Amino acid sequence: MDRIPILRIGDVLLVSIQIDLQDQTALALQDDLSSKIVETGAKGVLIDISALEIVDSFIGRMISTTAAVSRVLDAETVVVGMQPAVAITLVELGLTLDGVRTALDVDRGLALLSSALGKAGSDVEVDDLAHE
């Protein structure tokens, strides 16, 4: 079974989705990600979907669920790198990714997490990570 690697960058976990997600892979990713959040105490999750040219309702729901799980574990989720066609498809499917923030690229996503976490008065260090 393919597993998607979860990369740690300071207090942020970065997941780059490059393959078409099957049910098993998506479930494994959710398991791995929640374990990793607990293990590392990460405060933010960046999901990069720049490699995805097609997003269906399954992936849309998977992203929403992942964000909801992360939020319960006290980590903010930002989806980055969405292609224009994907955005159109998501809206046409009626999937507006409620509760998920988006940013154009990883740098902007880090900046967004930095400001969001900074406002929350958290002691995270992602401020150091983001510069535009």
Next chain:
Amino acid sequence: MDRIPILRIGDVLLVSIQIDLQDQTALALQDDLSSKIVETGAKGVLIDISALEIVDSFIGRMISTTAAVSRVLDAETVVVGMQPAVAITLVELGLTLDGVRTALDVDRGLALLSSALGKAGSDVEVDDLAHE
């Protein structure tokens, strides 16, 4: 044709290889990466291979070539996330990845790039990115 996304984090480009590289994909990655280095003025390249359980001589050579091309374009390459079995295989194949630095994970790779670039007297900003 699959393309591997290249993520920009400050002055560093991050490439996470998750699929078995075929010739076409590897060539496309080298093209994309060199274009992106020139376009962004990146000073460092992190290649994450934590998802690879098998590395053959083709991938080994690809990594060496990518590092050599990056160096000519004034960017340091660090390979991160190598699994123990992969390290053993590389040595058994006689591929010692000359001229390529390695680090255990992305955070350590960023720290390594930061210190390497700092010593070179460069004006890069990766110092902000790395903390262990």
